Amino acid sequence: MSQRPSIKDIARIAGVSPSTVSRALADSPRISLATRERIQRIARELDYSPSLAARALVTGASPIIGVVAPSLADPYIAAVMKGLEEASHQHGYQRLVASSQGDPEQELAMVQMLSGHNAAGLIVLSSRAPEGYAPLLARLSMPVIFVNSLHVGERVYNVMTDNEYGGWLATHHLIDQGHVRIGYLGGPARGRSHAARAAGYRRALEEAGLPFDPACLMPGDGSIEAGREALREWLHQPDDKRPTAIFCYNDLSALGLLAEAYQQGVAIPDDLSIVGFDNIPMTAISIPPLTTVEQRTEELGRQAVASLLAALAGKPVTDIILRGELIARASVKRMEDHD
Amino acid sequence: MSQRPSIKDIARIAGVSPSTVSRALADSPRISLATRERIQRIARELDYSPSLAARALVTGASPIIGVVAPSLADPYIAAVMKGLEEASHQHGYQRLVASSQGDPEQELAMVQMLSGHNAAGLIVLSSRAPEGYAPLLARLSMPVIFVNSLHVGERVYNVMTDNEYGGWLATHHLIDQGHVRIGYLGGPARGRSHAARAAGYRRALEEAGLPFDPACLMPGDGSIEAGREALREWLHQPDDKRPTAIFCYNDLSALGLLAEAYQQGVAIPDDLSIVGFDNIPMTAISIPPLTTVEQRTEELGRQAVASLLAALAGKPVTDIILRGELIARASVKRMEDHD
DNA sequence: CCTCAATGTGCAAACGTTTGCACAACTTTA
DNA sequence: TAAAGTTGTGCAAACGTTTGCACATTGAGG
DSSP: OOOOOOHHHHHHHHTSOHHHHHHHHTTOTTSOHHHHHHHHHHHHHHTOOOOHHHHHHHHSOEEEEEEEESOSSOHHHHHHHHHHHHHHHHTTOEEEEEEOTTOHHHHHHHHHHHHHTTEEEEEEEOSOOOTTHHHHHHHOOSOEEEESSOOOSTTEEEEEEOHHHHHHHHHHHHHHTTOOSEEEEOOOTTOHHHHHHHHHHHHHHHHTTOOOOGGGEEOOOSSHHHHHHHHHHHHHSOGGGSOSEEEESSHHHHHHHHHHHHHHTOOTTTTOEEEEEEOOGGGGTSSSOOEEEEOOHHHHHHHHHHHHHHHHTTOOOOOEEEOOOEEOOSSOOOOOOOO | OOOOOOHHHHHHHHTSOHHHHHHHHTTOTTSOHHHHHHHHHHHHHHTOOOOHHHHHHHHSOEEEEEEEESOSSOHHHHHHHHHHHHHHHHTTOEEEEEEOTTOHHHHHHHHHHHHHTTEEEEEEEOSOOOTTHHHHHHHOOSOEEEESSOOOSTTEEEEEEOHHHHHHHHHHHHHHTTOOSEEEEOOOTTOHHHHHHHHHHHHHHHHTTOOOOGGGEEOOOSSHHHHHHHHHHHHHSOGGGSOSEEEESSHHHHHHHHHHHHHHTOOTTTTOEEEEEEOOGGGGTSSSOOEEEEOOHHHHHHHHHHHHHHHHTTOOOOOEEEOOOEEOOSSOOOOOOOO
16 A cells, blocks of 8 residues: 655664664765664565655656567567676666567667667667667767677767678688578668678689679578478579579578478489578577588677677777687588599 | 756747747647747747656656566567567657566566556566565555465456466367477476476376376476477487477577487487477477477567556456467377277 | 864755735726 | 636646765864
């Protein structure tokens, strides 16, 4: 029946003023030890917990990190979240997570509303790069960390995977194993990471003196279904046009490709070699286990928090670029040399 | 330089009082249309967005649903989240997500802090059932929905999967396909869902007049590794003691079992039939595709929000129990009749 | 005995909203 | 023409904190 106890209730019981209670609970040395302990005991007895809303209102900031993600159902995002959770919790921050369902407009709205909560800072996960951000960011008074996209501005920082390098690494590995005709199954068309991985792919080809054939580029969107579709497409190509290896934008589509290959009787890696990207848990138990480029997703999350904290503390912050390693498993076949 | 605009700034510019602005922005009919529109235009020009902290303070509630989950990196949780997201967003609620890292003590602390945010209500995802909840719940002034665990109290409601039925369904299917010696690979030892699925398993056995052999119960924890371990264990059993089919607590461990079987040269389903639980996306593309009992996870999330909303609206709320269907794929073999 | 510093506590303003009530200016009704 | 509505707006309190400043008490130094 009684409302939640407030600082005033404690004050009344302890026979002191609200301000004394506030200070006592904050362990201020200005309050005598005796009073401090007495007040804290009373607070404990009443099960007092402070109104964070009121505190946020007066201090103009709350210990909340706003997180915007396109969705929480994606294993890549889930992994980043895990890193975020660990790091932010360690530092006494909570997270207000809003998901934009992949809608850029909603994404902006979420950022807007998180700032309404007086969040200390924002972390935005999104590979899209809605143009609308620039003006919005300029108005924001809190630091913003973008994960895997690239934005500039005051109090705006980036933490990202080196996608170009990853694309290069995957392709280089295939070349190293003797492949000459290599395909790339793409990701979301307008995504930055897709573009960067594709760029790495082309650079590796170039460096090896291999020709680049646009026909080897297959459209995709990073979904399981896109992988399945890619394999069906591959089957329709004439024998001499078919890549002997495909580098996939992400593990999800690589896994889809694997599944369809199995159904269609295409042997992996004997008939076709596959490299994925992300190193999600499932890759270790697929059949065959998937060779992939690791993305240090949890680290991405931890670093995002670290950068945010640094920015809040007024320390200089630089953009962070993380490189993952190639995880060689069993989905790539070594080609014989023709000599 | 300039702080975020407040209602007062708008008032000053518009030459009216703050209260008029507040009402105008809320589209109150008490304000003349002309003033309303003028004020709204000014607000738009200033990029005004309300201080949610202040609003929460005065109204004593904020449009926030607190969500407590053990982790965000689990695909099952991710799926529930998706349902939560959709439903809550549709009704204008935000979600403050806190993850407890599986630590029951932290879980209680998170609940505590979410109530400090004046959350409208709480949704708790956790299959553990820490005893500590009862007293905490009694003090809470907001409704709480538990997903897949079972708590009672005032303003406490439950939304859950019918795990007993699911366990029965999986086992019944195996019996139906002619299996007689059926194993059960368990989940987290103290978890409610594990116990319920095991109970369903035993009921199916009983109903079919099949003997129950405790040796057919394998310990597990729902992880991929637990699945691998279970298969190795199975290999060590003497031929006549080996189950011909195993019902797994969840898909993750079933998938682990599949992977290990492949590595060890055990043919699924020819040598061993497998049924999982959850129907996570990966089951459709495993090799072979996994027969499993669907868990309507997204629906779980949607229903949790629906129940919460109903409770907030003062409508009567009853506990909800969801049943999933059996998804027959290719990991179960039909046994020949011996006659 | 007076002044000064140190120590502990209280007062009151402020944060940005919402909302019950009062009030002024009109308009209608009797 | 007075009384009674109607309509639009403003006043001021309230929500639960934090915090700069002032005050009262005490003890020490001169």
